[in-house]
Amino acid sequence: MPEQKVVVVTGASSGIGAASARLLAQNGYQVFGGARDSRRANPIPGVKFGTVDVTDEQSVAKFVEWVLSEAGRIDVLINNAGVSLLGPIENTAIPEAALVFDTNVFGPLRMIRAVLPSMRAARSGLIINVSSVLGFLPAPFMGIYASSKHALEGLSESLDHEIREFNVRVVLLEPTFTNTKLDLNAAHTEAPLGVYTAQVEATIEAVQDQIKSAPSPQIVAEKIRAVIESPYRLRQPVGGQATLLSRLRRFMPAGAVDRSLRKTFGFSKNRSS
Template identity: 80%
Template structure:
C-alpha cells in the first residue's frame, strides 16, 4: 500500500470543497472528491471524482467502498457538503428544516459511519467536519443553519472522545462567511416573511454585503491543509475574523456578545 495519504472530501464540485481538493492534490495527497454528478465537474489534476449523495445511505456506502477498493485506505475524511437556509424560524416548515439537517448533520454522520471502520482497523485517521462560526454563535434568520452547525459541533466533540483510543481524531473547521455559491445563493424559506419582512431584508442585505468582502474558498482550503499537516487542535477557526469571534464568544460577557451580534446583523437594538 502506498504511503501517499488518501483524502476523501464531500461537496468537491465547487467552493471550499473544490479549492481544498485542488490544494491537497497539489501538495501530494491522493484525493477522492465526492459529488452528485461527476460528469458535470471540471477535472482537477490529482483528484478522482466519484458519485455520492450524502443524503442517501446506499450512495454513501457505495462511494466509500469504491474509494477503499481503489486506494485501500482513507487517511482523512473531510465532511464539507452543506446547504444553507435563510428565513425566520417561525416561518420554517418541518420539511425545510429536515432538508437542512439531512445534509448538514446526517450527511456527515453517514460518511463517518461508512469510513470509520477502516480508520479504526488501521488505527489511524483524521475526520475534519466543516462547521461554521454559526456553530458557536447564533444568527438571526439563519436559525436552522446555525442549529445544524451547533448539532455538528456537539456530534464532533462527542465522537472525538469515543474514537481517540483508536488513534482517530476529529477536527472542527469553523469558517466565517465565505465567498462561495453556498452563501451567495442560499435558499430562502417558502412562507411569506409577514411581520418579519423589514428586519429580515435588512439582515439579509447586511449578510450579503459581508459575503462580498468575505475570505475566498482558497483561504479556507489553506486552513484545511494546515489542520492536516499541523499539530492537532479540535476547534480551528478559519481566518482572522473567525478567530476573533471565537475568542469573543469565550471571553466576552454574554450581554456584550448579544449587543455586538445585533449590531452586526443590522438590528436597531
C-alpha cells in the first residue's frame, strides 16, 4: 500500500481550505491545517490543526517545523490563505493595499521558502497556489485583489522553472467566484466612495448575485484532489465557467472580452467603453 502523502493547507479553518482539508483527510492523506488561531478552528476528522499567520515569518517557520517534526516531510503545500478588498483604486490607501499583498503574495512566498528545503532534499513535492480567474482577468473595484493574484501567477510560473529540476512543481489553481465568507465578506476601502458611489454599488450588487449562485468550496476541494492525483499541468481553472473564461482570455478579441467584463460587473451600456 502506498505511503500516505503529507499535505499542508493554509487558511484551513473555513471555506476552500476547510473543504479541501476534509476531503483529502477522508481520502487517506495525512493533513495538517494551518489557521491564524487554531484553537478556534472547528475540528475536522483526520486533520491536525496548527497555528500559522502567513504574514509572520516566525509563525510560518514554527508551523513548518512542527509539521516536519510530526510527519517527517511535506509532500504537498496548498497556499490557500487569502484576503480580499473592494473599492476604487484611487481611494485605496497604501497600507490597505500592502495588507492584501502581504497575505496573498508574500504569505505564499514565506510558506514556499519554508517548505522548499525539505522538498528539494526529498526530490519530490507539489506546491498548489490558490489563485483566481482574477489572476488573468481584470476586475473593476477589485484591482488590488486582482493585482495580488496576477503577482502570484507570475511568481508561480517563475518558481516552477527554478525548482522542477528537483522534481518539485507548482500548480496555479484558478477558481471563479466561490460561495465562501472571503467573497461574501470582503473588506472595503475606508475612504468615501465619492464620484464612484453609484458604480461601486452596482458592481457590488452584481458580484453578490454571482456569489450567491456560485459553486460551493467543495468543487474547489475536488479539483485540488484531482490536481494531486492527475498528471501535471501548471494552470488549473476550476469548473466550466473558469475554463471558459481562460479560453476566452486567450482567444477572444480584446474588445469583446472588455464588453463582457463590464456587463458582468454591472457597468451600464450607456457608459463610455
